[in-house]
Amino acid sequence: MRKVLPSAAVLAFIIFSASGCADLESARTTTISDACQQAIQQQNEAWSDLDASESKIQEAESKGLQACKDLDEWSTAVSYNPGSVGYDELSLEEAANSVYLACSSVDSENKTPVCIDAGKRGYLDES
Numbered sequence: 001m002r003k004v005l006p007s008a009a010v011l012a013f014i015i016f017s018a019s020g021c022a023d024l025e026s027a028r029t030t031t032i033s034d035a036c037q038q039a040i041q042q043q044n045e046a047w048s049d050l051d052a053s054e055s056k057i058q059e060a061e062s063k064g065l066q067a068c069k070d071l072d073e074w075s076t077a078v079s080y081n082p083g084s085v086g087y088d089e090l091s092l093e094e095a096a097n098s099v100y101l102a103c104s105s106v107d108s109e110n111k112t113p114v115c116i117d118a119g120k121r122g123y124l125d126e127s
Contacts, residue, residue, distance in 0.1 A: 030072040032080075039067035040077040044084035058106050061085075065112035071099060071121060074114040099123050 039060075046052050046060035064084065068074035075096040082090035085098050103115040103124055110119045118124050 030076045032073055032077045033067075033069065036064070036068035036073050036077050039064040040074075040081050040084045044081045047083050047086050061102055061106045062112070065102060065107055065114045068114050070117040071096060071114055071123065072117075074099065096123065 043057075043060040043064045046057045049056075064074065064077070068077060075092055078084055078095040078098065079090050079092045082088060082095075085095070085102065087094075087098075090098070099114065099118045100123055103110060103112075103118060107115045110116055110124065115124065
């Protein structure tokens with residue numbers, strides 16, 4: 001079972017992707033911690049498992065948002081593991097812009113390190 005995203009979330013993702021919401025230069029040199037890499041790899045495995053329940057995928061996504069220290073680390077890890085957010089290919093900028101979907105579906109209160117950082121940097125703005 002896969003997620004059905006609301007139109008507003010998809011539209012926001014498209015707008016963020018087209019606008020290049022923020023400067024990602026620091027992400028290009030970000031080192032990925034073992035904990036973050038492992039969490040994103042497990043998220044990739046959950047997304048790849050056709051029998052995975054939505055709750056299993058959300059649990060894996062939540063671990064990734066918790067394990068990575070900020071948006072730059074998460075985006076870098078996700079760009080190297082695009083299957084972790086359901087894509088075959090994903091650039092660093094596209095990965096950063098996809099954080100809106102992850103945070104809105106798994107951490108709507110923005111309490112994880114990645115969503116806190118993304119909110120501060122304007123990636124979670126709905127406008």
